[in-house]
Amino acid sequence: MSLGVAASWWPHAVAMVNATWLLSTFGAFGVLVCIFAESGLLVVGFFLPGDTLLVPAGLLCASTARGGPHLPLLPVLLCAAAGTIAGAQAGFWTGRRAGRAALARVGNRRLRAGADRAELLLTRYGYAKAVVLGRFIPVVRTVLNPVVGAIGVPVRAFTLWQAIGGLAWSQSLVLGGYWLGDSVRHPDACLVPAVAAVVVSLVPVALEVLRGRRTKRADRAPSADV
Template sequence: MPTPLHLASQLAVNVLDAHSLLTAFGVLGVGVVMFAETGLLVGFFLPGDSLLFTAGLLCTGTADRAVKLSLAPLLVAAAVGALAGAQCGYVLGRKAGGALIARSRSQRLHEGMKRAEELLERYGYAKAVVLARFIPVVRTVLNPMAGALEVPVRTFTLWQVVGGLAWSVGLTLAGFALGSSVPNVDRYLLPLVALIVVASLVPLLSEVLRARRGAAPQGEETSDPGL
């Protein structure tokens, strides 16, 4: 039975901090966060990338001794949460259309919606669904958008499973591998988490740069006086 002190620590958890979430909720928290971030629009701010990496790191026992996770249950929780969340988001989008996103007042969420639309238009359903997993906010928005746009269920399900496993299992194993090979890795935990967050933004930044490069020649053509 949980003690009052333990309950108080759970209530005081910082949902934006991966280590705080893992300390309070352990493996179960990973599954819940994966589901919320990929299936519920309110979860767009959750630290999915850093949570998976940090959780994998803590499975080695070489990091913070106060938190020790088991790898097998962690992989199951991460995968189930990520896959079930995406499918739930798709169903919500299919039922409610784009109304859920349109009603949101979050600028960040609307920016994510724009990027999700660009991914779908540029790469098609399969590649966009996989790539979205690795882009914060976009992985939250694309699933309901795919449902609203009536992406075929089989197509979406197949590729969200591929992308979901690559993201959830891949990042968790990356953290585990690093923790197993680097002594006293807990000293570098904060810089590593920061690096993961930055790396997760690289696909989004590359898409922005590509879009700007593509827009520049078009602007020059329309301004050509000979046209």
């Protein structure tokens, strides 16, 4: 099956897959599988929940969690870490063999837009910072790994930075959900984890954008010696 054909029917196949169903059916193992796919499987990964899976998973680990299964915190953290690191590595090796060619054959606009943003990050920040920041951007974190593999980034360097970014992303979201579960009076509300996931994911990117703007302003400012 070609990537183009797969991209056309996979959105319908995964439409029924959501965080509640995954966590209720598979628990921590569902976190591992879904995060692995979202981090490393080019065609199907960006249809799957990432941020909006990890926060509810942490929420269900809290002692006050209601409306779903109670999950043990340590296995969820370990599965999230394993899924994100192994998935990114799989995506990287996919890119080593057919990264740019595979992207060129996929007509999905969202995927192509993610690839464009991934290449922009690489151009602007270099591969180390881009790999870390890309973890916090939906779609980009799926496409970035094959793109990095395709441009020939050294394996050891990629493995180091993707592990740092993956652990920072996955563990912060799970622990954030866990904290919410113990702090919020009604932790089973769907809006709370969804908003939290968006906020936590955007924080590193927003800080980097602000830092870049400050640097540009400093460069444009006249020298004090003039």
